[in-house]
Structures are given as C-alpha cells and as structure tokens.
Amino acid sequence: MGRITLDKVSKRFGDVEVIPPLDLTIEDGEFTVFVGPSGCGKSTLLRLIAGLEDTTSGQIRIDSQDATHVPPAKRGLAMVFQSYALYPHMSVRKNIAFPMKMAGVSEDEQKRRIEAAANALNLTDYLDRRPGQLSGGQRQRVAIGRAIVREPSAFLFDEPLSNLDAALRVGMRLEISELHERLKTTMIYVTHDQVEAMTMADKIVVLQAGVIEQVGSPLELYHEPRNKFVAGFIGSPKMNFIEGAEAGKHGAHTIGIRPEHIAVSADEGPWSGVVSVSEHLGSDTFFHVHDTGLAETITVRADGEVGFRHGDRIRLTPRAELIHKFDENGLRIA
Amino acid sequence: MATQHSRSAARLMMAPAVVLLLGWMLVPLIMTLYFSFKKYLPLRGGDLGWVGFDNYVRFVTSSAFWPSVLATLAIVGGVLVITVVFGVLLAILLNQPMWGQGIVRILVIAPFFVMPTVSALVWKNMFMDPVNGLFAHLWKFFGAQPVEWLSQASLQSIVMIVSWQWLPFATLILLTAIQSLDSEQLEAAEMDGASPLKRFAYITLPHLSRAITVVVLIQTIFLLAIFAEIFVTTQGSFGTRTLTYLIYQRVLESQNVGLGSAGGVYAIILANIVAIFLMRIVGKNLDA
Amino acid sequence: MARAVTQQRKIINTVLAWGVGLLIFFPILWTILTSFKTEAQAISDPPVFLFFDWTLENYAVVQERSDYMRYLWNSVIIAGGSTVLGIIVAVPAAWSMAFVPSTRTKDILLWMLSTKMLPAVGVLYPIYLIFIKLGLLDSRTGLVIVLMLMNLPIIVWMLYTYFREIPGEILEAARMDGATLKEEILYVLTPMAVPGIASTLLLNFILAWNEAFWTLNLTAAKAAPLTAFIASYSSPEGLFYAKLSAASTMAIAPILILGWFSQKQLVSGLTFGAVK
Numbered sequence A: 001m002g003r004i005t006l007d008k009v010s011k012r013f014g015d016v017e018v019i020p021p022l023d024l025t026i027e028d029g030e031f032t033v034f035v036g037p038s039g040c041g042k043s044t045l046l047r048l049i050a051g052l053e054d055t056t057s058g059q060i061r062i063d064s065q066d067a068t069h070v071p072p073a074k075r076g077l078a079m080v081f082q083s084y085a086l087y088p089h090m091s092v093r094k095n096i097a098f099p100m101k102m103a104g105v106s107e108d109e110q111k112r113r114i115e116a117a118a119n120a121l122n123l124t125d126y127l128d129r130r131p132g133q134l135s136g137g138q139r140q141r142v143a144i145g146r147a148i149v150r151e152p153s154a155f156l157f158d159e160p161l162s163n164l165d166a167a168l169r170v171g172m173r174l175e176i177s178e179l180h181e182r183l184k185t186t187m188i189y190v191t192h193d194q195v196e197a198m199t200m201a202d203k204i205v206v207l208q209a210g211v212i213e214q215v216g217s218p219l220e221l222y223h224e225p226r227n228k229f230v231a232g233f234i235g236s237p238k239m240n241f242i243e244g245a246e247a248g249k250h251g252a253h254t255i256g257i258r259p260e261h262i263a264v265s266a267d268e269g270p271w272s273g274v275v276s277v278s279e280h281l282g283s284d285t286f287f288h289v290h291d292t293g294l295a296e297t298i299t300v301r302a303d304g305e306v307g308f309r310h311g312d313r314i315r316l317t318p319r320a321e322l323i324h325k326f327d328e329n330g331l332r333i334a
Numbered sequence B: 001m002a003t004q005h006s007r008s009a010a011r012l013m014m015a016p017a018v019v020l021l022l023g024w025m026l027v028p029l030i031m032t033l034y035f036s037f038k039k040y041l042p043l044r045g046g047d048l049g050w051v052g053f054d055n056y057v058r059f060v061t062s063s064a065f066w067p068s069v070l071a072t073l074a075i076v077g078g079v080l081v082i083t084v085v086f087g088v089l090l091a092i093l094l095n096q097p098m099w100g101q102g103i104v105r106i107l108v109i110a111p112f113f114v115m116p117t118v119s120a121l122v123w124k125n126m127f128m129d130p131v132n133g134l135f136a137h138l139w140k141f142f143g144a145q146p147v148e149w150l151s152q153a154s155l156q157s158i159v160m161i162v163s164w165q166w167l168p169f170a171t172l173i174l175l176t177a178i179q180s181l182d183s184e185q186l187e188a189a190e191m192d193g194a195s196p197l198k199r200f201a202y203i204t205l206p207h208l209s210r211a212i213t214v215v216v217l218i219q220t221i222f223l224l225a226i227f228a229e230i231f232v233t234t235q236g237s238f239g240t241r242t243l244t245y246l247i248y249q250r251v252l253e254s255q256n257v258g259l260g261s262a263g264g265v266y267a268i269i270l271a272n273i274v275a276i277f278l279m280r281i282v283g284k285n286l287d288a
Numbered sequence C: 001m002a003r004a005v006t007q008q009r010k011i012i013n014t015v016l017a018w019g020v021g022l023l024i025f026f027p028i029l030w031t032i033l034t035s036f037k038t039e040a041q042a043i044s045d046p047p048v049f050l051f052f053d054w055t056l057e058n059y060a061v062v063q064e065r066s067d068y069m070r071y072l073w074n075s076v077i078i079a080g081g082s083t084v085l086g087i088i089v090a091v092p093a094a095w096s097m098a099f100v101p102s103t104r105t106k107d108i109l110l111w112m113l114s115t116k117m118l119p120a121v122g123v124l125y126p127i128y129l130i131f132i133k134l135g136l137l138d139s140r141t142g143l144v145i146v147l148m149l150m151n152l153p154i155i156v157w158m159l160y161t162y163f164r165e166i167p168g169e170i171l172e173a174a175r176m177d178g179a180t181l182k183e184e185i186l187y188v189l190t191p192m193a194v195p196g197i198a199s200t201l202l203l204n205f206i207l208a209w210n211e212a213f214w215t216l217n218l219t220a221a222k223a224a225p226l227t228a229f230i231a232s233y234s235s236p237e238g239l240f241y242a243k244l245s246a247a248s249t250m251a252i253a254p255i256l257i258l259g260w261f262s263q264k265q266l267v268s269g270l271t272f273g274a275v276k
Helices: A042-050 A092-103 A107-120 A136-148 A166-183 A194-200 A218-223 A228-233 B004-036 B054-061 B065-094 B101-113 B116-127 B134-141 B154-179 B183-191 B196-224 B228-232 B243-253 B257-287 C007-034 C057-066 C068-099 C105-115 C120-134 C140-164 C168-176 C181-192 C194-210 C226-231 C241-261 C263-270
Strands: A004-013 A016-026 A031-035 A057-062 A077-080 A154-158 A186-191 A203-208 A211-216 A240-243 A254-257 A262-265 A271-280 A284-290 A298-303 A313-318 A324-326 B038-041 B046-050
Touching (some): A042 A077, A042 A154, A042 A186, A092 A107, A136 A166, A166 A194, A186 A194, A194 A218, A211 A218, A240 A298, B038 B054, B038 B257, B054 B065, B116 B228, B116 C007, B116 C241, B243 B257, B243 C120, C140 C194, C194 C241
Antiparallel strands (some): A004 A057, A240 A254, A284 A298, B038 B046
C-alpha cells in the first residue's frame, strides 16, 4: 500500500516561503510526476515526503498514518537520488544489501532479494564491482536496486535521469516505466523535463514557485491546460501565444496555438510570415516564422518533407478548434 | 538539508569539542588575567596581594621589553621574507619538467619533519660552532676568520635556522598553488606577446598572492611562539630574547608569575591582532 | 602543458633543482653521516664526508646512556594518544559542521582556530598549577590531554574540509535506507573519509611529535618524550658530535620516514583548504 496525502503542507527556509500551504493526494500504485522549472520547489516537496526536511506546517499521511514527524527511515519509502548516492566504498552487492542490513533482514532473505533485483536490472555480472567501475546507467540501476529490495510502500525519484546522456535517458525511462508496470507500487518522480513527465506519468503535478498550477493526466494537461503557464510548459516545441486584435477575435486576452496545430502552405491561409530558421529533423520540420504581425516568432511544426527555406514568405492556418483561450490573468476560458 | 532531529543531533555531537576548547581557552586565560593583577612570587612569599596594573606597567617599562619586541619582529619578519621569496623561487623551479622530481621534493620537504630541538642543536653545534662547525671549516678554507655565529650574528643565525625549518612549508603550499594555475592562461599571455618575466609578474604572481597570504599568516602564528630554537641555542642572550622567551624567563626563571602573566596578556593581545587578519582571509574562503 | 621541452632545458632544471634540494637536505644528511663516525672523525679538519670507518658505536652508547627506547615510547604514546583522542572528539563535531551547517557554523570554526593562536607561554603558569593540582605533571596522560587540546582545532578543521567534499546525498541515502546516526557515521561517512582521516592523523601525529614547548616544560624524567631527550644533549654532550648526531637521527628518523610517505596527503591538510 502507498497512498500519500499532503494536507496544508508548507515549507519556509528562514523568511522565504518555498512552498505555501498545499494539498495533494497520491493514490496507491500511481505514477506521479512533479514537474516544473528549476527552483519551483518540486525537489523540496519530494524531500518533505521523504522526511529529509521538516514541514513548517501541515500534515503528511502515508496510508492514513500521520508521518509528519516520523524519521525518514521509518516511513517505508525508498529514494533514488539525482547523483545516485551510491556508497563508493561498498561493492554493488553490499550497496544493495545495505538497507536490508540496517533493517535486520536475515542473510538468506538478503541473498534472495539481491539476486532477484540483480536479475531484474541486469546487474548480475557486476555485483562484486565498486560503483566507481560502473557506467552511469549501471549506477542508476544499482540505485534502483537498492530501492527495490526494501520493498517500500512508495518509490521517490529525484531527477534520476538528469546525469545520463540523451540516448541512455530514453532507455532508462522505459525501464523505470516497465518497473512500475511490474511492481504496481506508488512512484513519485521529480523532473524538470516535460517529455519525461508526459511519457511516464499517470498523473502530472505542475509546480511553479511552490504552487501547484495543475494536477492531471498527461493528455488532460496537453488538451486543457488550466492556465498559460501550464500551456507553455507542457508540449514541445512550446505553444505560441498571440495577444491583441487577433486574440480579441476569439473573445480572449491571449490565445495559444501549438506548433503542431498550424498548417503551412505557400499561398493559402489567414496568417502570413517569413521563415527565419527552418530546422529539419527528418521526421518533422520546425519553422520559426517572423513578420507575422502577431507575435515575435511563430513556431510551426510541419511534415518532414515540407521544404521552405530561410527568407521564404509562407502562409499559416491555425486549426480553429484547437485554439486555447486565456483571460488577462492567464487563466483558461472554457 | 536538515530536519529538526538532525539539527539537535548535530548540536549534541558538537558539544564535546566546543566544551573542551572553551575550557582550554577560558580557564588558563582567566587565571592568567587574575595573576597579572597580583604580586605573585611562588618562591618568595607566594601571593602578596593585588597590585592593579602595576605588572602591566612594569613589564612594558622594563629595559628588556622593547628589545624583546624588536627581536620578535626581526625574527618573524626575517623568516617571512626569506621563506616567501625562496619559497616562490623554489616552487617555480620544482614545477619545471625534470628528472627525479619526486625525490627532489622529498629532499626539500625534509626539514619540516625535523623537531625544533634537533634542528637547533644540529645547527648550533655542527654548523655554527666557531671551532669545529662546518661553517668554520668553510671560512678557514677560504682563508677567512671563522664567525662566532650565535654571539656575533645571533639574530641572523636564529633567522637562518628557523627559515630552514619553515622553507619547506612555504614551498609546498606555493607549489600547490602554482600547479593549480591554468596553463592556458600562460599560453594565452605568451600568444599576446608577454615575455617570461612579464608572465611571472602579471599572471603567476597575482595567482600566488592568496597562497602567499596564507603562508605569511600561518607562519606568523607559529613564529610568534618559537621557543625551542632559542631555548636550545642562546637561551635568550645576545639579543635573541623574544617576547615569548622574555615571558618564559619571568615566569619560570625569575619566578615572577604576576609580571610574567601581564606579559602573557600582552602576547595574547598581539596574537589576536594577527589572528583577526588570518580569520578574515580564511573566513572569506569559507564563503567561496 | 602539452609541449615539448628541449632536452637542454630539462637538464638545466634537473641540475639546478637537485643542487638546491641537496643543499636544503644537507644538514640532515650530514647529521646522519656524522652519526656513523667516531668522535675524532666527526671533528676532523678538514671534515670527511664518506670515506671514514663506519661505526654503529654511537647508537649503542646513546641507547645505553639515556635509554632511548623509553623516550621513544613516550613520544609514540603522547603523539599517538593525543591524535587519536583528538580525532574521536573531532569526527562528530566535523560531521555536524559539514552536513548540518547553521548560521553559526562558520563562527564556531573560526573561534576554534583562534584558540590555536593563544600563545602557549601566556598560559604556561596556570597550566602548570592545574597540572600540579591534578597530579598530571610529568605524566603521559597530562601531555596527551594538552597536545590533544592544542591540535583539536586543526583536527576539526581538516576533517571539516574533507567531509565537505563528501556529497550530502549519500548520507541522506543512508538515512533513507534506515541507518541510525551512529550507523551513518560508522558505516558510510567514516569509510568514505578514510583518506582524509588518515592525512589528518598523520599531520597531527607529526605536529605532536615535534611539539617542543609543553613537552619541555611539563615533563621531567618519567614522561619526557624525544624532544626532551634531545634537549638534554644541549650541553656539554653537544660537543660530542657523533653521539649528538646519533641521538638526533634516532629522534627524527621515525617522523622523517612517516612524513615522506605521506607528503601528498599532508599538503592538502596544511593549507586549511585555503589553497586549492
């Protein structure tokens, strides 16, 4: 079991309120991602749940038990750190065994669980090596192994992939998702990368300056962002925002349209502009369009075969039903 | 990164060290202050009552006071100049490519490990002895009259002995600092047309300034307190009586604890002035 | 600097550096050489360098006359005891400062270091009195305590600089893994800090070994370490160069060897982290 409830939890560091009082419930077995720009308080929130920081006020409940003042070790949670935080002086086997040794698990049971974890994570050949002799991805797997053997009620991940190179990151992302499918344990995952959030989460919590901007499934956030911040943060390339007369036509202060929801052509469409940069990715082409009279730049995502170049004048057609409307406070107009 | 729990644990774990040092600092300090206001002669009547600032006045007005301050300054200053100048030169030399660098470094460091009583004795007898010392042989070899080092050039001799002991320390720290100098900076300066001398003056030396400050301040603390070198060689005669040694004589040799304690308070004040400078620098580094 | 250095320049460097190195080392070398000479050869004019009748006689005489082993043992106990005791007191304190820093941490550290700067001579008599009262005069226990207190600031400071390099996340991981504070320090922090602890141990052992104010003033016969052993050769035995040299060699050899082996670790500690 692993249902985690935050009830009016807040955190101050001296005079700075990092997290104003906040409510959040994470259901048992859910894969929840905290996402937001750096400094938004997502890591602090995770550390409050872990018990590595004290809450200033409010209550944290794990499976309905008040855990606010329970020390980290007694909360039944396991954490994977950004730097992996492996014990450099212990072999992989000893690293994985450490939490069980602390908990007084019997030798036989330790052995059984280490083997199971090593099998699941492809670490069997490396059990007697030191962390220093492993690659980044292997270290990451050891850190996960150390978390698994505790059989925690929830896993906490603090930006676990940010130290890996791009290719490995995609692979590890899949492995963690698979792990969740298999274990069905609650996982809370902190990242600043919205792609990780979108691909892995059951539920995304978007944070900014310690405040929850929106909670929802990836597609809810994509289709119905509650405000301009979420709209701009979720999706890549970023949503285009247009103010002024064009927005007024839709009865809004600002309208937003995603790059993939704009069609391009040489001579047809209500908006026009000049291509300043075109990025050819093969599968897609991104056009950065200037001189539209709407916004500084309009980014458009087109098919890989579309061949406009720098300086070409093109015309753009937004898909009307996918235009997002926001009022002057940046809130969504339904 | 801390919880209430770990903060209170931290305070508890810090307590033994803090309490011990506080006791080590305060108890003798208060006793010294107490004695400094008393006429206290352990062998001639013991505690003879309060005398106010008498001891303080007597200590500064005694004919030995100013010479001892000057001797202290001469020794500290002399050693600092010698160790810093030669330390920089040696550090640069040791940083050059050569064969047997490791062995040379070991040779240069060695004096640091020699206990002060040994180095003072060895220098005094085997090198500076006017009859059988090695220097005497050397002088005679060149047809010169051997020098009676520890009486004719007593201060210089002490400066030399102490410099020999501290040169390794200065060299080691300056060498570490030089090795941390980004060689691309020097190469960039070379590309800009700076001569080797200019590169030293405008790049190497400024880079070393912090290390030099550290050397000067750490050495000053230790040099203000040098004792064994004088105890073993001149016993404070021939103008080598430093403030430390003067206080030592007042307390142990003339058994005038009141007077010596007043001197001790002066020495503590002097050391604290130096300490404030050192703390500033080290403190700044803590922030960085 | 990835650049070819001319052979000629390298030769000049080598000759120069070896010359200076040998010059600085010469007093020690000369002492060691003299210790193997007879008294007559030791003061012969002109001096002899290598071509003399090597003898071990001086060592035997020194040992016989002043019981070297007893002084050596005192030095080992005093230097070793004060260092180990200091580290036991300092590890928890350094842990607190490095991993649970507060606004006052810096002030406490600086204050600790400033106690190191109190001139010993200023408090000699009070310590003397306290020692008489407690019956610690001329005892190894007394010196262990004094030298421990003297070096404690340096030990705390060095450990603090080493601990600060250890990422706090690893200790947090241990905490999440269910380690108590004691287990965290014993199983995770200490093994990771072994190199730092070792160099702290070494440097302070050397400082305590060579300490020559308290060891000379607070001991008489029973607890006197090698500093006092050698000071007793100050006169008139100092005129017997060969024996003086043998005694000197015996006093410095242990620390010289230890120091050479650990010179790399010593540098980082000596700079108080002020020079990178």
